[in-house]
Amino acid sequence: MLEYIILGTLLNSELTGYDIRKYIEEGIGMFYRASFGSIYPLLGKLTNQGDVICSNFQEGKRNKKKYLITEQGKTVFINWLREENESNSSMEAFMAKVFFFDKLPREVATRNILIYEKKLIDYKERLLTQRKKYIICDQNDQFYFKLSTLYFGICKLQSMIDWCEVLRNEQDLETLVKM
Amino acid sequence: MLEYIILGTLLNSELTGYDIRKYIEEGIGMFYRASFGSIYPLLGKLTNQGDVICSNFQEGKRNKKKYLITEQGKTVFINWLREENESNSSMEAFMAKVFFFDKLPREVATRNILIYEKKLIDYKERLLTQRKKYIICDQNDQFYFKLSTLYFGICKLQSMIDWCEVLRNEQDLETLVKM
DNA sequence: ATGCGCATGTAAGCTGTTACATGATTTA
DNA sequence: TAAATCATGTAACAGCTTACATGCGCAT
Numbered sequence: 406m407l408e409y410i411i412l413g414t415l416l417n418s419e420l421t422g423y424d425i426r427k428y429i430e431e432g433i434g435m436f437y438r439a440s441f442g443s444i445y446p447l448l449g450k451l452t453n454q455g456d457v458i459c460s461n462f463q464e465g466k467r468n469k470k471k472y473l474i475t476e477q478g479k480t481v482f483i484n485w486l487r488e489e490n491e492s493n494s495s496m497e498a499f500m501a502k503v504f505f506f507d508k509l510p511r512e513v514a515t516r517n518i519l520i521y522e523k524k525l526i527d528y529k530e531r532l533l534t535q536r537k538k539y540i541i542c543d544q545n546d547q548f549y550f551k552l553s554t555l556y557f558g559i560c561k562l563q564s565m566i567d568w569c570e571v572l573r574n575e576q577d578l579e580t581l582v583k584m
Numbered sequence: 585m586l587e588y589i590i591l592g593t594l595l596n597s598e599l600t601g602y603d604i605r606k607y608i609e610e611g612i613g614m615f616y617r618a619s620f621g622s623i624y625p626l627l628g629k630l631t632n633q634g635d636v637i638c639s640n641f642q643e644g645k646r647n648k649k650k651y652l653i654t655e656q657g658k659t660v661f662i663n664w665l666r667e668e669n670e671s672n673s674s675m676e677a678f679m680a681k682v683f684f685f686d687k688l689p690r691e692v693a694t695r696n697i698l699i700y701e702k703k704l705i706d707y708k709e710r711l712l713t714q715r716k717k718y719i720i721c722d723q724n725d726q727f728y729f730k731l732s733t734l735y736f737g738i739c740k741l742q743s744m745i746d747w748c749e750v751l752r753n754e755q756d757l758e759t760l761v762k763m
Numbered sequence: 764a765t766g767c768g769c770a771t772g773t774a775a776g777c778t779g780t781t782a783c784a785t786g787a788t789t790t791a
Numbered sequence: 792t793a794a795a796t797c798a799t800g801t802a803a804c805a806g807c808t809t810a811c812a813t814g815c816g817c818a819t
Contacts, residue, residue, distance in 0.1 A: 407779080423798050432730065435711065435737035443779050445800055467787050469798070500736060506729040514729070532614065536761075549757070550685040550693070551611065556757045557679060557747050558614035564743045568736050578728070578735045582715075586806080602770050622807055624772055646815050648770070 406498055407439050408447055412456060412482040413505045415474040419460075422448055422470065433504050436497045448472060456481055487513060489520055496565070503572070515573050522569035529562040585677055586618050587626055591635060591661040592684045594653040598639075601627055601649065612683050615676045627651060635660055666692060668699055675744070682751070694752050701748035708741040 414420060414428045422444050429439050448470075451457045456478030459470050474482070486509055490499050499521055506514040532555060539552055571580055593599060593607045601623050608618050627649075630636045635657030638649050653661070665688055669678050678700055685693040711734060718731055750759055 421798070422800090433733055435707075435734070438780095440780055441799075442781070442801085449800095465788075467798070500733055503729055503736075504733045506732075507727070528614075548686070549754075550682055550751075552757055553685075553747070553751055554612055554679055554683045555614070556760050557682075557744075560743045560747055560760050560763070561740065564739045565736075568732070568739055572729075572732055575728070578731055581735045581739050584739070600770070601772090617808095619808055620771075621773080621809070628772095644816070646770070 406501060407443055408451065409482055409485040410437070410439070410501055411444065411447060411451065412474055412478050413486075413508075415457060415472055416479070416482070416505075416508060419471040419473045421472070425472075433501060436500050451478070483508065487517075489517060492524065518569050518573050522566060522573070525562050525566050525569065529559060529566065532559050532562065585680060586622055587630065588661055588664040589616070589618070589680055590623065590626060590630065591653055591657050592665075592687075594636060594651055595658070595661070595684075595687060598650040598652045600651070604651075612680060615679050630657070662687065666696075668696060671703065697748050697752050701745060701752070704741050704745050704748065708738060708745065711738050711741065 410429060410433075411425055414425050414432075420428065422441065425448075426439060426441060426444055429437065448457065448459070452459045452472075454477075455475060457472045457474055459472055461468060461470055463469070482505075486502055486505055490502070503518070506517075509517075536552075536555055536559065539548070539555070567584060568581060570576075571578065589608060589612075590604055593604050593611075599607065601620065604627075605618060605620060605623055608616065627636065627638070631638045631651075633656075634654060636651045636653055638651055641648055641650060661684075665681055665684055669681070682697070685696075688696075715731075715734055715738065718727070718734070746763060747760060749755075750757065
């Protein structure tokens with residue numbers, strides 16, 4: 406995934422490996438982290454593949470490298486961005502894509518959000534069914550903490566569903582904070 | 585982490601590797617997944633360390649292995665469970681612990697939840713500050729999706745904070761669904 | 764008799780992290 | 792002048808996943 410995120414950071418300007426890390430940290434640091442130990446080797450790989458072009462430059466006595474995304478790299482990135490998320494993929498993988506959805510035609514973005522939202526709704530339904538079983542059994546007291554993680558799942562899914570809905574309808578994001 | 589989760593699954597009964605996987609899937613599948621390729625080798629490692637004892641048995645013509653947690657294994661598990669989460673640890677790592685918090689004295693559980701909750705509150709404050717900067721710049725339209733992930737972070741943190749509060753106060757978990 | 768669920772396991776590979784090594788530049 | 796930040800990179804290894812290999816037991 407990091408491979409694609411790096412390409413995404415390079416869409417608007419040439420950056421150094423160090424800058425890329427800062428951009429990731431500031432932009433999606435709340436759900437995704439990348440270390441230099443993964444960024445630098447990947448920049449080498451992307452250069453070999455022709456997705457980016459590396460150029461050396463000097464700033465004072467310091468040697469730096471900045472990376473420029475190629476047309477091929479842009480295609481690779483957009484193909485990843487358009488792709489539906491696999492059902493086993495993490496929430497983070499979807500969020501990382503949404504971060505770059507400004508680069509996608511609005512209708513494609515909306516469609517992909519809706520597809521993801523439906524999966525969330527299905528999953529929430531399954532968890533609600535599971536919850537009902539426990540309520541019937543009425544072993545609530547003994548399994549308070551075991552049940553709590555199930556409830557957490559339900560809450561988290563609900564807040565993601567609400568979020569998806571706001572995005573699809575291009576509503577003011579502030580709505581979410583007031584919710 | 586899986587190492588500790590496996591030990592946790594064995595606290596109430598002896599299980600086979602296959603059973604352990606089912607238990608994990610059904611219990612915390614909404615935020616944690618484990619494959620056989622990781623479970624079986626770890627069961628070997630835990631056996632060598634003396635945290636579990638393996639015994640072969642037959643069911644029909646089928647050879648099975650069931651695993652029993654030792655006193656040492658219980659100590660290892662409880663030490664992990666009591667430990668505060670490191671600040672760089674994932675939400676999943678905390679949730680996995682909470683799933684087993686029935687095994688902890690109530691006051692320790694409450695204390696650890698409160699510590700975690702405070703970190704969440706701090707983090708949410710930082711995100712709210714970040715959000716204010718963007719509102720002032722008023723580039724909202726251009727960066728709708730970039731901003732959306734920030735709002736997602738805020739919402740998710742808020743729902744986790746609410747969840748922590750319910751748990752600490754031993755409130756009915758149903759409160760969360762009605763929220 | 765075919766496929767699915769049960770059951771155990773290994774080997775290869777992926778995707779990172781952590782720790783280290785090196786050195787320039789800025790700021791307190 | 793010391794510490795923090797900027798900047799690049801490597802080596803070791805952690806912690807998995809995926810795919811494969813094997814075979815039992817049951818239901819359709």
